[in-house]
Amino acid sequence: MAGYRLTQYAHGGGCACKIPPGELESMVAGLAAAGPAPGAPGELLVGLGDGDDAAVVRLDAATGIVATTDFFTPVVDDAxxxxxxxxxxxxxxxxxxxxxxxxxxxxLGWPRDVLPTxxxxxxxxxxxxxxxxxxCHLAGGHSVDDPEPKYGLAVTGLVDPDRVIRNDAGRAGLPLSLTKPLGIGVLNARHKQTGEVFEPAVAAMTALNADAATAAxxxxxxxxxxxxxFGLLGHLRKLAxxxxxxxxxxxxxVPYLSGARDALRSGYVSGGTRRNLAWVEPDTDFGAVPEEERLLLADAQTSGGLLLAGEIPGAPVVGELVPRGEYAVVVR
Known part of the structure; x- marks a missing residue:
């Protein structure tokens, strides 16, 4: 329906609305120590411990269950x-x-008295x-009357329990590959302010990471x-x-979407991106890398690519893992 700009009905947009990583870590710090639930079926392979993307439970030698949820406010105006x-x-x-x-x-959260059904x-x-x-089957769900529009999914998946990809399995000597370009955050910030539509950003955000996962x-x-x-640097800091x-x-x-640098230079930087940079700075050696590059590397992405410790066909290698030094992340 024309005439409605959905991004104007939310205080932020997409994954830039996340609670800042430092605050989130403080919230869940004591919860991970509780461990798996006594008597629950299966073996909890991945839980709260290192901030992985989803929980994984081994049911048997060949079957693991992946459970996750993600939802956010509008990142583009088109419903x-x-x-x-x-x-x-x-x-x-x-x-x-x-x-x-x-x-x-x-x-689904929907302001039913403000926006048409x-x-x-x-x-x-x-x-x-x-x-x-x-x-993937999509069946039912839950909706609430909400002052801000919000949408997402709760997803259950399957994984080979012996081939799970996780945050804590990196080792020195492995290359780092990135499967989508950065810059989604600054382009979305520009879209929210101006209404300009950036089709390359929409295409990137709607590209499934299925093939990248299979290749990995x-x-x-x-x-x-x-x-x-949390941006490339934030997620990389957690992994390291x-x-x-x-x-x-x-x-x-590091690859970027067309127009990303122009958007940054025009001042379209979300608060989430600036919070990301502030969070990683104490644990990152930036050397002589300028502020513009730091912000782009910390840019809050929505539906970004995979960052993988290994070489993936067609994905650029953007760095490597080395033995732990003074900093968790070094940018050159």
């Missing part, structure tokens, strides 16, 4: 595209663990089309994450700390 982006982003958590999605349910239908249609493209598992990759609201290594980033090798 159908927002639905596609939010669904793609939620499914990404399963792919980031090396799994494949099996079934999902909708999560026809727009909500378009959001849900976008999510359904993405789920179908991913060969086939290549024997066991360490990785997806790049979303969990794995006990230092991540070295070659800033010249």
């Amino acid at each position: 159908y595209d927002w639905g596609r982006i939010a669904a793609t982003n939620a499914l990404s958590d399963v792919y980031a663990m090396g799994g494949r999605p099996l079934v999902a349910v909708n999560l 026809e727009l909500a239908t378009e959001v849900l249609r976008g999510g359904m089309d993405v789920a179908r493209a991913a060969a 598992v086939a290549a024997g990759v066991r360490c990785g994450t997806d790049v979303t609201g 700390r969990a794995s006990g290594v230092t991540a070295v980033v070659d800033s010249a090798a």
Whole structure:
């Protein structure tokens, strides 16, 4: 429906709305120590410990269950595209663990007295089309009357429990590959302020990480994450700390979407991006890398690519893991 700019009905947009990583770590710090629930079926392989993308439970020697959820406020004005982006982003958590999605349910918050229900239908249609493209069942869900529009999915997937990709499995000597270009955050910030539509950004955010995950598992990759609201540097810092290594980033090798640098130079930087940079700075050696490059590397992505410790066909190598030094991350 024309006439409604969905991004104007939310205080932020997409994964840039995440609670800042430092605050989030403080919230869950005491919860991870509780461990698995006594008497629960299966073996909890991945939980709260290192901030992985999803939980994984081993049911038997060949079957692992992946469970995750992700939802956020509008990142674009078009309702159908927002639905596609939010669904793609939620499914990404399963792919980031090396799994494949099996079934999902909708999560919808809608200001029913402010926005027409026809727009909500378009959001849900976008999510359904993405789920179908991913060969993932989408059945039902939950909705609430909410002051801000929000949408996403709760997803259950399957994974080989011996081939899970996780944050803490990195080791020195492995290259770092990135499967999507950065710059989504600054382009989305420009879209929110101006209404300009950046089709390359929409295409990137709606591109499933399925093929990248399949290639990673086939290549024997066991360490990785997806790049979303904490930016490349934020997610890399978590991976390096969990794995006990230092991540070295070659800033010249990192790919960006067309228009991203122009958007940054025009001042379209989200608060989430600035919080990301502030969080990683104490544990990052930036050397002589300028402020502009630092902000782009910390740019809050929505439905970004996979960051994998290994070489993946078609994905640029943007750095490497080395023995742990003074800093968790070094940018050159």
